[in-house]
Amino acid sequence: MGNVRSLPNKMDELAALTRHQREYRECSLLLFTETWLTALTPDTAAELDGFTLLRADRSKESGKRKGGGLAVLVNDRWCNPGHITVKEQHCCKDIELLAVSMRPYYLPREFTHALRMVVVYIPPSANADAACDVLLSAVSRLQTQHPDALLLISGDFNHASPSSSLPKFTQQPAVTRTVKKWSEEAEEALKDCFNTTLWDVFSDAHGEDIDSLTHCLTDYINFCVENTVPTRTVRSFSNSKPWITPDIKALLKEKRRAFCVWK
Incomplete structure (x- = not known):
């Protein structure tokens, strides 16, 4: 997970890490906020060999001309690209959100459904309460669809604290x-x-x-x-x-x- 502040100019470094460092090569997910990708940026500028790219570029609804953007890179050795689905995508001035459903090759017996990964970016200028409300609504919809699925939330929350709106979610101390x-x-x-x-x-x-x-x-x-x-x-x-x-x-x-x- 990282706030990259422009992903394309870091792809050479990421490609080298996934080739030569086991920790990166065998990781299941690479999560990025502030990718700075736009509609003019082709997927080839942010792709990695052996990973499936899912992106949620900042849109006009954010009210900002540049910055932002989310991306998820899923390891093909961990999950078949055909078993990856974008479930939610939201962009406004207070929050950017990308929810992805994945069913890896091996899923523990305790989880009967594909896991959900929610990537979030809340800008420093955002209304924290409004951003947490959007996040709560998205998480509630995902949990209603599949209550037994494993749901993970990660991202850059800046000054916002979702602990009050999502009290059942815990963070490693x-x-x-x-x-x-x-x-x-x-x-x-x-x-x-x-x-x-x-x-x-x-x-x-x-x-x-x-x-x-x-x-x-x-x-x-x-x-x-x-x-x-x-x-x-x-x-x-x-x-x-x-x-x-x-x-x-x-x-x-x-x-x-x-x-x-x-x-």
């Missing part, structure tokens, strides 16, 4: 965890700690008992790390990637700024 904040200063302090350690004391105390010596040294090293390297508390979301470090985030921001200046 963020997990708070503590991580070490490594730096050159912390590494130097840890080196000083090790340099002043009398390591012979450990070998003298445990003799030739290698297992006991290993456990003792490990505990001591962890003790030094705990007392030397500072920690910080971070929130980890379900879609957070472990390889996205603060340095990479800074580079991504620079990339977006460079693109905006160039455009």
Whole structure:
């Protein structure tokens, strides 16, 4: 799921990711908001090999001349293209919505009907209450048609919070965890700690008992790390990637700024 702010100029990168990264190649769905696709943009500009494209471009009813747009790319190895149907499509100044029905090759026994995927984009200038009302109406219609179907909602809601209008839907909560904040200063302090350690004391105390010596040294090293390297508390979301470090985030921001200046 991503707010791409223009999909066509990112297709080369997505094509490379789906070819070379297993996480992208084997994923079931790629969901995009703010595709910036228009009626003048051919499907070939946003297609990926092995994926079926469904798009809902921003229309005149939105009252805006550019921006917006939704797209869903369904993995052909996960779902037959003939078993994909657009159930709802809505575009106004407050919300853009695309509801897709899919029946994958394998469907858990608990779900007797094809699953429904609702992709939503609510602009920052939208009336949040009006947008949530439209979303509630669309979801209610889908649930009335097939009450037992699995219904997923994803998108960019900005300031709108559908929790009050859709209280039975839940979101994976963020997990708070503590991580070490490594730096050159912390590494130097840890080196000083090790340099002043009398390591012979450990070998003298445990003799030739290698297992006991290993456990003792490990505990001591962890003790030094705990007392030397500072920690910080971070929130980890379900879609957070472990390889996205603060340095990479800074580079991504620079990339977006460079693109905006160039455009």
